[in-house]
Amino acid sequence: MNAEIIAVGTELLLGQIANTNAQFLSAQLAEIGVNIYHHTVVGDNPARLKKAIVQAEERANLIIFTGGLGPTKDDLTKETIAQHLGKQLIIDEIAMQTILDYFDKTGRVMTANNKKQALVIEGGNVLPNEHGMAPGMFINAGSTYFMLLPGPPHEMQPMFRNYGRPAIEAEMGATEKIESLVLRYFGIGEAELAEKLSDIIDEQTNPTVAPLAGDGEVTLRITARHRQGSVARSMIKEMEEKVNLLVGEYFYGYDETSLMRELLKTLEEKKLTIAAAESLTGGLFQSEMTAVVGVSTMLIGGVVCYSNQSKLTLCNVKEETINKYGVVSEQCAIELAENIRSMLGTDIGISFTGAAGPDSLEGNPAGTVWIGISFKNQQPKSYLLKLAGSRNGNRKRSVKYGCYYLLQELQQR
Numbered sequence: 001m002n003a004e005i006i007a008v009g010t011e012l013l014l015g016q017i018a019n020t021n022a023q024f025l026s027a028q029l030a031e032i033g034v035n036i037y038h039h040t041v042v043g044d045n046p047a048r049l050k051k052a053i054v055q056a057e058e059r060a061n062l063i064i065f066t067g068g069l070g071p072t073k074d075d076l077t078k079e080t081i082a083q084h085l086g087k088q089l090i091i092d093e094i095a096m097q098t099i100l101d102y103f104d105k106t107g108r109v110m111t112a113n114n115k116k117q118a119l120v121i122e123g124g125n126v127l128p129n130e131h132g133m134a135p136g137m138f139i140n141a142g143s144t145y146f147m148l149l150p151g152p153p154h155e156m157q158p159m160f161r162n163y164g165r166p167a168i169e170a171e172m173g174a175t176e177k178i179e180s181l182v183l184r185y186f187g188i189g190e191a192e193l194a195e196k197l198s199d200i201i202d203e204q205t206n207p208t209v210a211p212l213a214g215d216g217e218v219t220l221r222i223t224a225r226h227r228q229g230s231v232a233r234s235m236i237k238e239m240e241e242k243v244n245l246l247v248g249e250y251f252y253g254y255d256e257t258s259l260m261r262e263l264l265k266t267l268e269e270k271k272l273t274i275a276a277a278e279s280l281t282g283g284l285f286q287s288e289m290t291a292v293v294g295v296s297t298m299l300i301g302g303v304v305c306y307s308n309q310s311k312l313t314l315c316n317v318k319e320e321t322i323n324k325y326g327v328v329s330e331q332c333a334i335e336l337a338e339n340i341r342s343m344l345g346t347d348i349g350i351s352f353t354g355a356a357g358p359d360s361l362e363g364n365p366a367g368t369v370w371i372g373i374s375f376k377n378q379q380p381k382s383y384l385l386k387l388a389g390s391r392n393g394n395r396k397r398s399v400k401y402g403c404y405y406l407l408q409e410l411q412q413r
Helices: 020-031 046-057 077-085 093-106 112-118 153-172 190-196 198-203 229-250 259-270 284-290 308-315 319-325 330-344 391-411
Strands: 002-008 035-042 062-066 089-091 119-121 125-127 136-141 144-149 177-186 208-214 217-226 251-254 274-278 299-304 348-354 368-375 381-386
Touching: 002 020, 002 046, 020 035, 020 062, 020 153, 035 046, 046 062, 046 077, 062 153, 077 089, 077 119, 077 136, 077 144, 089 093, 093 112, 112 119, 119 136, 125 153, 136 153, 144 153, 177 229, 190 198, 190 208, 190 217, 190 229, 198 208, 198 229, 217 229, 229 251, 251 259, 259 284, 259 391, 274 284, 274 330, 284 299, 284 391, 299 308, 299 330, 308 319, 308 330, 319 330, 330 348, 330 368, 330 381, 348 391, 368 391, 381 391
Parallel strands: 002 035, 002 062, 062 144, 274 299, 274 348
Antiparallel strands: 089 119, 125 136, 136 144, 177 217, 177 251, 208 217, 348 368, 368 381
C-alpha cells in the first residue's frame, strides 16, 4: 500500500504551527509496512484541496487527511472530499450525542455550527474521537482509500492508534508481523555511526537498519518482518548484537527513553542520592531531573551559582581557586561537585561550569565546559567539553553529557 498525507490548514503554510501530524503518521505507517512517498500541505481552500486530491489519487491508494473537520467555515475537508466522491454528508448520531453531552456538562450554550462536527461522509466507517468532538472517517472508494483525521495532535494521535491504524491493517490483510526496536546512542555523530555500520547498512534486507540524528543524539531503528512475531523479534535481537559489537560503547537505551531517565533508573536501582551545583546550565540539569516522576528519592537539592560571588558564598569554592585557575577550570568544577555533595550529604555531587556563549570567558572560547563528578569516599573526576553551537544548545548538550558521564561511572560500579 502506498500512502500520501495531506495536511489541511492555512496556519501550516503561514508557519504558525509545525506539521507534526505528518511526522507521527509517517512513523506509524512505516511500522506496518505502508510506503510514504509524498507529504502535501494545502490551505483552507476547496479548489486547491480538490487539485491536491486528484494529484494524490494518481500516486497513492491510501490518502490520509489531517485537519479541516472543525465547526468553522474554513473547515472544509469533508465537504470537499464528499463532493469529489459524489457522496452526501450525514449526521452521525453518536458524535452528535457526544457534542451535546459536552456542552451540557460544561454548562455552555452550543452554537449551531458545532453540529457541523457531527457530519460524516455516507458509506464510510466512523472513527470515534475520544479526545474531541469531530469524528474521523475511513472510506473505501474503489481503488483508493480515504482517511480523515482531526488536526489537533492530542485528538489525531489516539484516534489513529486506536482506530485508524487497525482499519488500515485490516484492509491490507497483512500476513507478516512487523516488529521494530529503536537503539539510542550518545557521544557519536550520525556520520561516524553510519561509517562504522556501513557494511551492515549496505547489506541490509530484512531486518532493515536506519540511523537518524536528533538533538545531539543518534537513534538506530531496526525493523524486521516475519509471519511469526517471535521470529521477527529474534531477528532484531541478532541484528542488535551485531550493531553493538561495533558501536556498543555509545549505546545507552531503547525506544522512547532518554539519558536523564536512564540515569534516574540507575540511581534508583543503586539507591543513590545526588546534588548539583550549576553555573552555565542555570538549573537546567535539576529542571530536567524534576520533570520525571519519583525523582524526590534521588535528587536532594542543588544550587544555581551563576556568578563568581555565588560560587564563593553558596558553594564554598575557595577564592584562591578562582583567582588562580578561574571559574572555567577543572579545579573549580571539582570543588563545586565535592562541596555540594558534602553540604547536602548526598552520595554524588555533579557540577557544570564554563562558557555557554556567545562570548568567551576568561580567555576560554564559547562552548568550553567543565563537568565535575564527586562520589563519596572516592577521588573526584572532571570532564572537559569543547562544544560548538548556540548558547542554549551548549547548555542542553552539557546536561546530556553530565548524564552520560554519570551513567558510565555508575555502570562500572
